[in-house]
Amino acid sequence: MNGATTGGSSLALPTHPSSRQGRRGLFALALLAVGASFVALGMGAVGIAPIQTLAILAGKLGVDGIAEFASNQQGVLLSIRLPRVLLSAAVGAALAISGAAMQGLFRNPLADPGLVGISSGAALAATATIVLGEALALELAEGARILLLPFAAFLGSLVTTFLVWRVATRSGHTAVATMLLAGIALNALAGAGTGVLTLLATDPQLRTLTFWTLGSLNGATWPALWVVLSMTAPALLLIPRLSRALNALLLGEADARHLGIEVERVKLAIVLLTALAVGATVAACGMIGFVGLAAPHLIRLLLGADHRVLLPGAALLGAALLVIADLAARTMVAPAEIPIGIVTALLGAPFFLWLMLREVERGGGLR
């Protein structure tokens, strides 16, 4: 029972089974994300074969002669499809990792940036910017306009998050149930605010708003991509570093503290990082539901709930899912586009239900 005996034991120790499975799973998911991106880069009004895609990208890096391609193919790929696919991937990854982190933080697989009011707060602020701020934005330079919407959305998500936080926190302790309930109330309030603004909107604004409420990656440009990347990078890079703390938090906050985790600091970090990331995605392409909920769930079903695998896994799967969904959104009824929010629900919900039922029948259950 003491330290000296642990070294010389004759026990045959199996290697940790889930870590091996996790590495394989992550590798497969990375392949899926890259593969989906390649397919998405080639498909659309202008067809580009995978080898041509490779040739154009390599040409950009100074390696020529892999394959022949037309200049319009190059133009479409570099200025339209590449930023759009990368934006889909970044948004999908950010939504999925935020969802996974909040579910861990709240110990509730239903938690999602949408549920705690982060998305709707961002949406309210962004709507207000579109409807009320048009006059103001016209005065601003092009560069500033691109930043205005994400910044407003981030402020919106931050304000709602802190309101929820304040309501739920008593003497340094955050009650999760209260936080979820407060989130639901603020969701309703933000929804009402967005509704009022819709009534005030002009017809062209209304079209923008409708499309935007259902989600669209139509506005993907390189500058928009850089804004989203810079706002989601902190979440994507820093949240995985909290995976050990999130694992401990699954036991409950008291037990996590007994394991040496500074729970309040972890909470603050996750709330700030997700508010930043989700605000950026809402500003860039509206409210895209389901990814933040579904991607982490699927990873839990496939690879288990260990956050060291779950967080990167959810990010990769979220990226792949959104790239595929956006591909479907822009090709299914071309030249028109379906809002991506509809596609994510149509593609994901039945699959998700099937997986869930399978798991319940096996006796595992989601809980």
Add this chain to the structure above:
Amino acid sequence: MIAAETVTVRAGDRALLDRVSVEARCGEVLAILGPNGAGKSTLLRALSGEREPDAGRVCMGGRRLSAWTLVERARVRAVVPQESALAFPLSVLDVVLMGRTPHVQRRETVHDEHVGWLALQAVGLSTFATRRYPTLSGGEKQRVHLARALAQIWDARGERYLLLDEPTSGLDIARQHEALSLLRRLAHDLSRTAVAVVLHDLNLAAQYADRILLMRGGQAIACGNPTVVLTEENLRRIFGVEAVIVPHPRAALPLVVPLSGNALAMEKIE
């Protein structure tokens, strides 16, 4: 040694703990007994630092508990909760390895995993390593958390502390005795571990505890050797039960035999 010194804990106007002083010494098992609402769990929470005392203080290893950082505490002191909120599909081994959290820098080493396996073996669950935690029975879950706590302080240097809140409530009789004798061995091994455990079963406490603390209404009523503390008078005063104490047939231990209503009536007729 982990010690409460005249600790008072209030919830509103009500005192959950009223100037309780007790010490769990290294090398011994301290059993905390008392009726429901006596303040047993609150005392454990105060000892673990989960609940800051409103008056008095808690010391661990001669130092005020508040002077320890959370990680410092976690490296030498483990807590086994009454029940856990864990509902996510982690494997049993993953749950046990959570106990290594305060020791791990970046990722678990082979040594950490080794400790995890040994802790699982110690509670008799080594064949359960890959099972998903939510599919276990209540008693199995309790043993997983006991293994997690063991893994946490397994190789801690110097004094170690283990606090447990009714770790045997879901266990069958064989597992109860296994768990308690494991705690006793842990405490007595090199005499450097202090075990404080909340129990309900008086005879289990009598068999395995070195000392017993009897609590009622947030107060420490009696504390000491099982033979001294488990008296008919104390049981009547604290639990409100009529019982006779008989000598254990095989060991120098007291055996508590509670008298049912029927038995009391019979006595009167006779």
